[in-house]
Amino acid sequence: MESKKTLHILLFILTFFTLTYSDIFLNPQVPQTLENYKLMFLENWPYSVSLLFILLAHEMGHYLPARFYGVKATWPYFIPLPVGPIGTMGAVIQIKQQIPDKKVLFDIGIGGPTASLVLSMIAWLVGISLSKVIEIPANFDRSGFLFFGDSLFTYFTSQWILGPIDFSTMDIQAHPLAKAGWVGLLITAVNLLPFGQLDGGHVIYSMFGESYRKWIHILFSAFLVFALIHFTWLLWGFIIYYVVKVEHPFIRDSVVGIGKTRFYFGVIMLVSFLVIFVPKPIILGSELEESSLLMDIFRLITNNIGFN
Secondary structure, three states: HHHHHHHHHHHHHHHHHHHOOOOOOOOOOOOOOOOHHHHHHHHHHHHHHHHHHHHHHHHHHHEEEEEEEOEEOOEEEEEOOOOOOOOEEHHHHHHOOOOOOHHHHHHHHHHHHHHHHHHHHHHHHHHHOOEEEEOOOOOOOOOOOOOOOOOHHHHHHHHHHHHHOOOEEEEEEEEEHHHHHHHHHHHHHHOHHHHHHHHHHHHHHHHHHHHHHHHHHHHHHHHHHHHHHOOHHHHHHHHHHHHHOOOOOOOOOOOOOOOHHHHHHHHHHHHHHHHHHOOOEEHHHHHHHOOHHHHHHHHHHHHHOOEE
């Protein structure tokens, strides 16, 4: 047992380092000097600390209800990612026994995304208020840069706080806290996908019961349309279909059901998914002016039927 606690703590510490140094580690464009690592620490620690707190709150949102209902669960496993602009693949806990009914499933499933949604929104709003709008020089080559895409929430709140912003000639120099909020919202949105054993899958199965098996594959097919907008969702489609699964394993109904309050709360969380979902999460600068495959198909169809 002690060795497992050591593993949880070690992964937590490693994730702090990958969050802090993902922009510099193994990056051939940045000299691997002690001075650069010091500067990166001073610049990125607000991002690392705040995102770790968001991830911890998300997992505690699962762990504490599980303990309340007497369901055995592990401590969170944080997942470090030493490359890429984010530095982590999130965190997970493992449920060690059968969940007794759908009411318990709902409470365990919805606690995590609720916690991370609220904290990520706060981090984003505070962080974006500390960010700066910068002018993009004419003829500036953006092809070698990565850009974070917008959800409805991040677009309209950034326009409200910093705007009006014309993203064809301007960009936001995001504060690390805003970046933590953005990543927290992305992780929350992925977890709220209503399939299999993702949090959204727990919630929607608890709300609609066995009847949802009649239409969940249709919903999954509709989700795959987003793969025509960005390849990220094709990858997630494979993960969901082959690993997470589209349908939720059977859990028996609660004697008293989940109740109207839980049902309406579930509806609110599923609607919030639409507000924070990012169609194009991370975009190469070279892709900014390119249309998506979906738009190309739409343009081809409209041209062929005479709408120009």
